[in-house]
Amino acid sequence: MFENLTDRLSKSIQKIRGQANLSEDNVKDALREVRVALLEADVALPVVKSFIDDVKDRALGKEVMTSLKPAQVMVKVVQEELIKVLGEETQGINFNAQPPVVILMAGLQGAGKTTTTGKLAKHLKERHNKKVMVVSADVYRPAAIEQLQTVADQVGVHWHPSSVIDDPISIGMTALQAAKKGFFDVLIVDTAGRLAVDDAMMKEIKSLQNSINPTETLFVVDAMTGQDAANTAKAFSDVLDLTGVVLTKIDGDARGGAALSVKTITGKPIKFQGVGEKMEALEPFHPDRVASSILGMGDVLSLVEEVERKIDKKEAEKLAKKVATGNKFTLEDYQSQLMQMQNMGGMASMMDKLPGMGDIPDAVKDQANDKIMGQKLAVINSMTIKEKRYPQLIKGSRKRRIANGSGTSIQDVSKVLKEFTQMQKMMRKFKGKGMMKMMQKLGGKMPGGMPF
Incomplete structure (x- = not known):
């Protein structure tokens, strides 16, 4: 991820190397490259404009340390502004609630909700030592319920049975009662997706959310759709009380536009990123580490x-x-x-x-x-x-x-x-x-x- 952006940012900062100090001209020249890099990465235009303005103000402002070389100043400012755009703090699942903590998974068809449900269940079971139940409220997609059962068996968590003849709200309520009786720490509810945002889907998932009152409502979106991912997330965020976003297929996205747009456009943090097809390929999203990675500094802590x-x-x-x-x-x-x-x-x-x-x-x-x-x-x-x-x-x-x-x-x-x-x-x-x-x-x- 971010290969193209990393390459372009590196070239833009190279332009300042050897300069005696930062000036209006050399900063403007470097930021022209940064702007092109962000647009090529399919970052949303308002995000690009705000980012460039903030970097410029800080690079030419008085807060810059005089002991740093111009290129070092630019890297420092760009890195800190990237962290701000990406969300500043790492935010995981909120366990500060009466068990079971209910997690509602929302998103479009094909974004990878069911697989992500399995990955998240495995993550919570293995890294947080939680007893997890999963249930499918997708009564429309053929074999959706069976797919979740297969995934649950694969990662070793409890699967609650549901049927296509059931109502999604009754599925959610029944699963919640079963999770309470079984003393489960977490209940993850997989929901139906559509090929595009539509009113019927939104009304149904909103009713489900109101019925089961989840602690977390996570929007699952394909990172490879670029700024469309951020726009779709915004559409869901306007209707649902989202608590965070999960970016899937991030390993296949060389641009990174979704990651750099979602937080600003939705106001919701990116909580997890899907980094591969395997069930263990779900990682917490660390804004500071991602910013370092974008600037070619690597991510040694994650390694x-x-x-x-x-x-x-x-x-x-x-x-x-x-x-x-x-x-x-x-x-x-x-x-x-x-x-x-x-x-x-x-x-x-x-x-x-x-x-x-x-x-x-x-x-x-x-x-x-x-x-x-x-x-x-x-x-x-x-x-x-x-x-x-x-x-x-x-x-x-x-x-x-x-x-x-x-x-x-x-x-x-x-x-x-x-x-x-x-x-x-x-x-x-x-x-x-x-x-x-x-x-x-x-x-x-x-x-x-x-x-x-």
């Missing part, structure tokens, strides 16, 4: 949290002890490392969160392609246990068999083996005092010579 949550610590400790005591790093270990990385969303997802990735050539990024990682795993999965432990056995006919089994070529198999050998050599350096020697080579003499 650290992801590592903490998804890395198998026992496996990592086991490998560290194995390497430290001089035991050989095998293809089984390499396979385990690749699987851990894949579990974190792949190399591309990790790289997006690292600072300065925008400056790395595309050819280098392509080398970290997740498709290539999947290919490597396929090659290793096609090996026998003996071959994984003794890769020197893999020659001629064995390479051919592995290539056929993994749907790759003999050259691909050779490449994986070569990379593994390089990794194995590197791991040997960690044996005993090898770590200390490696750090000394990197940064001179410890501790004063460390590069940071």
